[in-house]
Amino acid sequence: xxxxxxxxxxxxxxxxxxxxxxxxxxxxxxxxxxxxxxxxxxxxxxxxxxxxxxxxxxxxxxxxxxxxxxxxxxxxxxxxxxxxxxxxxxxxxxxxxxxxxxxxxxxxxxxxxxxxxxxxxxxxxxxxxxxxxxxxxxxxxxxxxxxxxxxxxxxxxxxxxxxxxxxxxxxxxxxxxxxxxxxxxx
Amino acid sequence: xxxxxxxxxxxxxxxxxxxxxxxxxxxxxxxxxxxxxxxxxxxxxxxxxxxxxxxxxxxxxxxxxxxxxxxxxxxxxxxxxxxxxxxxxxxxxxxxxxxxxxxxxxxxxxxxxxxxxxxxxxxxxxxxxxxxxxxxxxxxxxxxxxxxxxxxxxxxxxxxxxxxxxxxxxxxxxxxxxxxxxxxxx
DNA sequence: GTCTATACAGCGATAGAC
DNA sequence: GTCTATCGCTGTATAGAC
Numbered sequence: 564x565x566x567x568x569x570x571x572x573x574x575x576x577x578x579x580x581x582x583x584x585x586x587x588x589x590x591x592x593x594x595x596x597x598x599x600x601x602x603x604x605x606x607x608x609x610x611x612x613x614x615x616x617x618x619x620x621x622x623x624x625x626x627x628x629x630x631x632x633x634x635x636x637x638x639x640x641x642x643x644x645x646x647x648x649x650x651x652x653x654x655x656x657x658x659x660x661x662x663x664x665x666x667x668x669x670x671x672x673x674x675x676x677x678x679x680x681x682x683x684x685x686x687x688x689x690x691x692x693x694x695x696x697x698x699x700x701x702x703x704x705x706x707x708x709x710x711x712x713x714x715x716x717x718x719x720x721x722x723x724x725x726x727x728x729x730x731x732x733x734x735x736x737x738x739x740x741x742x743x744x745x746x747x748x749x
Numbered sequence: 750x751x752x753x754x755x756x757x758x759x760x761x762x763x764x765x766x767x768x769x770x771x772x773x774x775x776x777x778x779x780x781x782x783x784x785x786x787x788x789x790x791x792x793x794x795x796x797x798x799x800x801x802x803x804x805x806x807x808x809x810x811x812x813x814x815x816x817x818x819x820x821x822x823x824x825x826x827x828x829x830x831x832x833x834x835x836x837x838x839x840x841x842x843x844x845x846x847x848x849x850x851x852x853x854x855x856x857x858x859x860x861x862x863x864x865x866x867x868x869x870x871x872x873x874x875x876x877x878x879x880x881x882x883x884x885x886x887x888x889x890x891x892x893x894x895x896x897x898x899x900x901x902x903x904x905x906x907x908x909x910x911x912x913x914x915x916x917x918x919x920x921x922x923x924x925x926x927x928x929x930x931x932x933x934x935x
Numbered sequence: 936g937t938c939t940a941t942a943c944a945g946c947g948a949t950a951g952a953c
Numbered sequence: 954g955t956c957t958a959t960c961g962c963t964g965t966a967t968a969g970a971c
Binding site: 777778779789790793799800 | 950
């Protein structure tokens with residue numbers, strides 16, 4: 564069921580980077596064409612629905628990352644600490660230590676995001692839920708949901724602040740702080 | 750030195766809302782014209798430099814909010830707890846309980862942000878520094894800088910997550926949590 | 936499947952009447 | 954100071970050759 568052609572898969576990865584750096588509105592087909600190395604004809608062949616379909620495709624594409632780097636590790640209830648450490652390490656790598664924006668967060672800020680809103684909310688909601696489940700191990704309190712959503716928010720905010728200040732270290736510090744905070748709870 | 754005409758001040762406020770909702774790239778002159786109620790001629794009369802000058806103007810405009818709602822309260826070293834409470838309350842109001850995005854954060858994500866990067870970094874840096882100073886009162890540890898930047902990041906991330914999930918309560922919860930966390934330190 | 940050529944709507948910006 | 958009209962360009966999207 565991987566279905567998609569290699570050409571499309573490569574294009575999706577390139578398109579995602581353009582969205583990350585320029586946002587949805589700022590990602591022109593000219594920029595996308597330059598980044599993918601494809602002409603408009605090829606782009607519309609791969610994505611008949613145009614830019615909106617590209618956004619759907621990049622959102623579908625991050626599912627694989629979430630599953631491998633977030634959901635699967637956190638599902639290991641036998642060793643929640645290891646799962647949390649893996650999630651944090653993968654997150655640090657994925658966002659290039661704060662030099663790469665979050666695609667889902669970027670698309671959440673798009674004014675014409677209605678067609679994507681469901682997927683966007685779905686990812687963040689699932690992230691929060693998976694984190695809460697991992698934390699619920701020994702900590703029976705209700706507060707785990709709130710801690711989990713605070714952690715997800717902290718990661719998003721750290722990316723914004725790192726970029727705004729041009730200080731990738733901000734991202735590193737926030738991630739380290741949260742790793743300790745989460746590990747202290749399991 | 751308030752200098753600017755009332756017409757320009759009103760336009761700046763309206764332009765800021767368009768940037769908040771559509772981002773810099775997505776804020777077309779048509780949208781800006783509709784929101785301000787001004788034609789292109791008037792807009793270019795008020796902002797000869799076009800959209801870039803509008804962005805500079807809206808960034809200059811938030812200075813007043815920062816001074817009144819963040820810097821001034823936090824400068825009151827006699828009662829840091831009151832200052833923190835005021836800052837949090839003003840922040841809650843300003844972001845309409847999570848329904849209004851952060852203009853500075855939005856502009857930080859713009860690809861063509863180089864002309865604004867200094868002001869953007871300046872606001873976040875000053876916010877972090879002011880918060881750290883307020884926390885340094887009784888807590889002599891070095892960690893206050895890290896706590897302060899984590900708080901600013903948390904606010905930014907809470908706005909993103911609230912919008913992505915369409916759950917303004919996320920913003921309220923994160924703000925409440927941080928208010929308690931900061932007050933416990935002074 | 937990828938390209939070039941093109942349609943045409945919308946973009947930011949300017950000119951000039953009032 | 955605000956408007957309408959218009960410029961030149963770029964935007965997304967399509968058509969059709971190869």
